[in-house]
Amino acid sequence: MKSQFFTALLAAAFLVAGCNVQQEQGGKAADKSSTTMVSEAQKAVGTAASDVKSAVDSGTQSLEDSLSEVKESAQEMAGELEDAAKDAENTLSSSSSDFQSNNIQQFVVYKDKNHKDNHYIPSGWMGDYGDVQMDDQSAENPHSGKHSLKFTYTAKQTQNQGWAGIYWQNPPNNWGSKKGGFNLTGMTKLIFWARGEKGGEIIQKFVVGGIKGAYPDSCAVEMGPVTLTNEWKEYSINLAGKDLSYINGGFAWTTSAELNPDGCVFYIDDIFYVADETVQPECKKVEEMPFIVYADKGSVKNHFIPSGWMGDYGDLKYDSASSDKPHSGVSCLKITYGNKASQGARWAGMYWQYPANNWGNMDTSYNLSKATKLTFWARGDKGGERIEEFKMGGITGEYPDSDSAGIGPVVLTTEWQQFTIDLQGKDLSSIIGGFCWASNIDVNPDGMVFYLDDIQYE
Incomplete structure (x- = not known):
């Protein structure tokens, strides 16, 4: 009997220790509630232990019943403490997002x-x-x-x-x-x-x-x-x-x-x-012309990123620094389009975007309102390569391009040719898709290799 009695008291001691540990882990945000819970746990354990001792001394209540009460009390308090710990965790996790900076400089x-x-x-x-x-x-x-x-x-x-x-x-x-x-x-x-x-x-x-x-x-x-x-x-x-x-x-x-x-x-x-009250919101800058999409590899004048690979993107290879007879400068763009239909689309294309991978999900764009045309130079590796469309704009989404324009289809020769997309009358106040091309296997059954250079708004 004495052995069982001390076992019960030992279990009670572990319960109190567990309460104290959970109080520490809950953090400052839960100090008050956890302290209250610990106090209640200590009282409950003291009462249960007293009942056990009385049962042993008087023999009026079985030790098994008292131990059962201790177990039930411990389980109940553990459940309540778990809820308190969860509340503390939620409080701590939200404290950073609830931070207000209004009075901080x-x-x-x-x-x-x-x-x-x-x-x-x-x-x-x-x-x-x-x-x-x-x-x-x-x-x-x-x-x-x-x-x-x-x-x-x-x-x-x-x-x-x-x-x-x-x-x-x-x-x-x-x-x-x-x-x-x-x-x-x-x-x-x-x-x-x-x-x-x-x-x-x-x-x-x-x-x-x-x-x-x-x-x-x-x-x-x-x-x-x-x-x-x-x-x-x-x-x-x-x-x-x-x-x-x-x-x-x-x-x-x-x-x-x-x-x-x-x-x-x-x-x-x-x-x-x-927090500087003298800072005023910036109006979207109207870019000066010419506005370069691609001049040369690594040029600080380049704008937009060729990040929007579409359709059978696995069939595409892109070289931003080809030295194979560039139209000007030291490099041009070389694009290889295979005929494997890797994604099963049977077509492919690329968007030059700002910023990279922006499919209209970011409120960031260029104001190109001063532009009246988009010009670029292109040639094929063998001649006869067909591009179904060259275009600018046209990206949709929450923050879409303000307009779009394009030309096509275009059949390339082996010599550099300049092409122009007329932008007169277009709303160019918010452009994220600066340049784009698209083609398909049906018109290029053997795939194709073509080159681009000197892409710019004027």
């Missing part, structure tokens, strides 16, 4: 390694992530403090993407699959400092927001391309008038092998949001 993304004010983690590695190395405690001439972030991009295309980048996320590795982020309402710009190791390094874009998923960022804003110098320089992204109510992707950069064929090394430091 500065909100830090990165200040120094392990700084207490850092709010985002550089966890979202993209594209050719194997080409990127990050040193988060570089002491090589930081802009301020002890460290800066050093990035080495090799441009080896380890994952065959041709580009790479990193997102700063909260929580880490959150691609919109769970709630996190911060409410940065009141912030009007993002400031950061950057420099290249040698100068001339080209970053395709710097980004705020833009992560999709079940819990998407409330906006997407970007700037670029940016050519770095070997001295620290301040850059800013205007956020005035933007919906910053939920930002999980606090900062990002991307670059490409096309822009940096030999790779590059660059540094970033002091990334933070600022």
Whole structure:
């Protein structure tokens, strides 16, 4: 009997210890409720233990019944504590997204390694992530403090993407699959400092927001391309008038092998949001003409990315730096279209988009209202290659192209020819699909190879 009695008391002690552990794990948000639950658990255990002792002393109640009561009490309290722990977890998980920045003048993304004010983690590695190395405690001439972030991009295309980048996320590795982020309402710009190791390094874009998923960022804003110098320089992204109510992707950069064929090394430091009431919303800039889609490989004048592969995309090969008799400069675009119908579509095509892979799901575009035509040069490898359509615009979605225009079908010769798409009378105020071609197996049964060069709006 005594052995059973002490066994019951030992079980009760474990119950109290378990309550205390759950209280610690619940975090500060659940301190009050968990403390109350522990107190009630201690009382219940004390009462049950007293009942056990009385049963042993008086013999009026079986020890088995008392032990059963202890077990039932423990199970009941465990269930209640589990509910309290879940409430605490929910409170903690939502605390970051409920953050209000209205009364704060500065909100830090990165200040120094392990700084207490850092709010985002550089966890979202993209594209050719194997080409990127990050040193988060570089002491090589930081802009301020002890460290800066050093990035080495090799441009080896380890994952065959041709580009790479990193997102700063909260929580880490959150691609919109769970709630996190911060409410940065009141912030009007993002400031950061950057420099290249040698100068001339080209970053395709710097980004705020833009992560999709079940819990998407409330906006997407970007700037670029940016050519770095070997001295620290301040850059800013205007956020005035933007919906910053939920930002999980606090900062990002991307670059490409096309822009940096030999790779590059660059540094970033002091990334933070600022609440500056003097910053006014930017009107969408009307781009000056000519506006280049493609001039030469790696040219900083290039705009739009050939990211929108369509139809039998597995039949396509794309060379952005072909030296096979370019129309001008040192390179042209070489496109090979096979005849395997890899995806069963029996047609294929490519869109040059801004930003990359934008199928109308991002509120970012170019205002090309000053353009009256789109010109480009093209030739076939053998002659007789038929393109069903060359076009601009036409992408739909939540944020569609404002208009579209095209020509076709076009039969190419082996000599360079200039083609023109008339844009007079078109609404070019919001263009994300800067250039496009499409063709099919029926008119090219053996596939085809053709070249493009000097694509520009005028």
